[in-house]
Amino acid sequence: xxxxxxxxxxxxxxxxxxxxxxxxxxxxxxxxxxxxxxxxxxxxxxxxxxxxxxxxxxxxxxxxxxxxxxxxxxxxxxxxxxxxxxxxxxxxxxxxxxxxxxxxxxxxxxxxxxxxxxxxxxxxxxxxxxxxxxxxxxxxxxxxxxxxxxxxxxxxxxxxxxxxxxxxxxxxxxxxxxxxxxxxxxxxxxxxxxxxxxxxxxxxxxxxxxxxxxxxxxxxxxxxxxxxxx
Amino acid sequence: xxxxxxxxxxxxxxxxxxxxxxxxxxxxxxxxxxxxxxxxxxxxxxxxxxxxxxxxxxxxxxxxxxxxxxxxxxxxxxxxxxxxxxxxxxxxxxxxxxxxxxxxxxxxxxxxxxxxxxxxxxxxxxxxxxxxxxxxxxxxxxxxxxxxxxxxxxxxxxxxxxxxxxxxxxxxxxxxxxxxxxxxxxxxxxxxxxxxxxxxxxxxxxxxxxxxxxxxxxxxxxxxxxxxxx
Numbered sequence: 001x002x003x004x005x006x007x008x009x010x011x012x013x014x015x016x017x018x019x020x021x022x023x024x025x026x027x028x029x030x031x032x033x034x035x036x037x038x039x040x041x042x043x044x045x046x047x048x049x050x051x052x053x054x055x056x057x058x059x060x061x062x063x064x065x066x067x068x069x070x071x072x073x074x075x076x077x078x079x080x081x082x083x084x085x086x087x088x089x090x091x092x093x094x095x096x097x098x099x100x101x102x103x104x105x106x107x108x109x110x111x112x113x114x115x116x117x118x119x120x121x122x123x124x125x126x127x128x129x130x131x132x133x134x135x136x137x138x139x140x141x142x143x144x145x146x147x148x149x150x151x152x153x154x155x156x157x158x159x160x161x162x163x164x165x166x167x168x169x170x171x172x173x174x175x176x177x178x179x180x181x182x183x184x185x186x187x188x189x190x191x192x193x194x195x196x197x198x199x200x201x202x203x204x205x206x207x208x209x210x211x212x213x214x215x216x217x218x219x220x221x222x223x224x225x226x227x228x229x230x
Numbered sequence: 231x232x233x234x235x236x237x238x239x240x241x242x243x244x245x246x247x248x249x250x251x252x253x254x255x256x257x258x259x260x261x262x263x264x265x266x267x268x269x270x271x272x273x274x275x276x277x278x279x280x281x282x283x284x285x286x287x288x289x290x291x292x293x294x295x296x297x298x299x300x301x302x303x304x305x306x307x308x309x310x311x312x313x314x315x316x317x318x319x320x321x322x323x324x325x326x327x328x329x330x331x332x333x334x335x336x337x338x339x340x341x342x343x344x345x346x347x348x349x350x351x352x353x354x355x356x357x358x359x360x361x362x363x364x365x366x367x368x369x370x371x372x373x374x375x376x377x378x379x380x381x382x383x384x385x386x387x388x389x390x391x392x393x394x395x396x397x398x399x400x401x402x403x404x405x406x407x408x409x410x411x412x413x414x415x416x417x418x419x420x421x422x423x424x425x426x427x428x429x430x431x432x433x434x435x436x437x438x439x440x441x442x443x444x445x446x447x448x449x450x451x452x453x454x455x456x457x458x459x460x
Contacts, residue, residue: 061299069291070346100345101338104382108338112331116300141381148374152334152366 003029005119006165007110010034010060012047014212015125015168017190018180020055022167023123025183030057031117033110037065037099043200047191054189063109070100103136104145107164111149114162120155123165129172142166173211174218181221188224201226233259235349236395237340240264240290242277244442245355245398247420248410250285252397253353255413260287261347263340267295267329273430277421284419293339300330333366334375337394341379344392350385353395359402372396403441404448411451418454431456 006028010016024030032055034048045062052060103126110122126137135141146164150156168176180187192212193202202209204227216223236258240246254260262285264278275292282290333356340352356367365371376394380386398406410417422442423432432439434457446453 063299064296066294067342069293070342099342100384101342101379101382104378105335105338105342108331108335112297112300112329112335115330135384135387136382138381141378144374144378144381148334148371148378149331151368151371151374152331154330154365157365 003027004121005029005031005058005114005117006121006123007031007033007114007117007119008057008123009106009110009125010048010052011125012044012049012051012190013125013192013208014173014180014187014190014215015127015176016048017051017185017187018176018183019123019125019165019167020051020057021180021183021185023121023165024055028121030055031113031119032057032060033106033113034060034062035065035106035109036062037067037102041196043191043193043196047189050189054186061113065105065109067099101136103134103141107145107149111153111162115153115155118155120160121163121165122149123167125168126166127168127171127173127176129170139166139169142169172218173215177215177219177221181219186224190225192225197228201228203228233257234351235259235261235288235344235347236351236353237261237263237344237347237349238287238353239336239340239355240278240282241355242274242279242281242420243355243422243438244403244410244417244420244445245357245406246278247281247415247417248406248413249353249355249395249397250281250287251410251413251415253351253395254285258351260285261343261349262287262290263336263343264290264292265295265336265339266292267297267332271426273421273423273426277419280419284416291343295335295339297329331366333364333371337375337379341383341392345383345385348385350390351393351395352379353397355398356396357398357401357403357406359400369396369399372399402448403445407445407449407451411449416454420455422455427458431458433458 006023008020008023008030010020010032020032032052034045036045114122126142128138142164146162149162153162156162192208194206194208195203202225213223236253238250238253238260240250240262241264250260250262262282264275266275344352356372358368372394376392379392383392386392422438424436424438425433432455443453
């Protein structure tokens with residue numbers, strides 16, 4: 001029997017690095033896909049490359065998405081990234097860092113890659129506990145995408161089944177980190193900060209850094225990435 | 231009250247030109263989106279541009295999708311396009327011209343554009359009667375995508391509703407052409423052939439040409455596009 005293949009969405013952040021290690025631990029042949037969507041900085045994609053190599057992936061595709069047609073997100077435009085927001089603020093409403101239909105677009109492209117590789121399993125690092133209020137990180141979104149994928153594709157029509165795995169969806173950031181450490185994830189290779197210094201050091205103050213630091217505190221370990229000194 | 235906006239997927243073919251005219255007749259402000267996905271030829275995108283202009287669209291975006299990562303489709307690779315297939319052959323199984331997850335990817339990008347324009351309505355020219363056996367042209371796919379879109383997006387979370395309109399889905403090719411002619415669609419601007427001559431003339435023999443010619447015969451009018459002389 002052939003080894004089953006998985007397509008893993010890899011951002012270079014903490015969550016997707018953990019997901020890649022989970023897919024590896026389940027015995028899949030790993031095919032990573034990362035997206036260049038005009039992020040403010042390149043540290044994230046460089047981190048994705050390092051994480052892919054460290055996991056011995058069979059292939060790693062960088063897919064360019066021209067999001068210049070999408071307006072209104074701080075992650076791709078000139079809107080300032082918010083710093084030092086209170087947790088209550090983070091969990092109320094959808095933040096300016098929301099990119100229109102981002103996970104829908106990324107999962108759709110990953111689905112096309114999966115079909116062409118004859119992979120039936122997609123892995124995605126979304127999380128609905130310690131998250132930033134994005135609608136496309138919720139379990140009901142993931143389920144609806146999976147259902148749609150099983151009507152959209154040749155494999156499904158021919159009797160196969162596409163599965164969208166979101167193994168972190170109900171974990172806290174601390175639990176994600178604990179699980180990753182059990183699987184020997186090197187979090188020093190990952191990058192989470194929305195607004196890093198020119199040398200790549202994390203700001204420690206954006207939503208993403210705050211969630212990350214909270215997670216390491218919960219897990220009772222020190223975050224190995226560098227933060228700017230203040 | 232503001233005029234509602236619609237994002238219309240425009241391929242340059244007969245169906246999407248008809249859909250654009252339908253959306254226009256319903257009073258929407260029109261925003262067209264076309265996809266460059268490494269098609270074998272450029273006639274289709276040139277046709278999309280002409281059709282957009284003829285309908286007075288407010289904007290027309292050309293979105294480049296790098297599908298080089300997807301293998302196995304005659305529309306983007308070196309697999310020969312089949313000619314002169316019998317109708318029974320066309321309706322059995324999924325043809326080699328299938329592009330992995332194509333409509334899923336196109337609709338996802340259109341959804342991102344719709345969110346950024348604050349448009350709640352997407353229009354798509356898929357058809358489940360005179361079609362080529364693509365799974366992502368069926369009504370159950372369109373419904374599942376709409377459902378997913380209403381979980382994926384900010385507008386839906388905030389109480390709005392995304393609608394995916396597929397007004398041709400239950401029409402024959404002949405009925406589509408009749409409806410288009412009532413709306414003054416100039417089918418001479420459209421392009422359907424998968425395998426045109428270097429000067430743009432349609433082959434008359436690929437699945438797409440055969441469906442088109444059958445449709446014009448049913449509608450009782452002559453197809454205004456040029457075909458190669460044999």
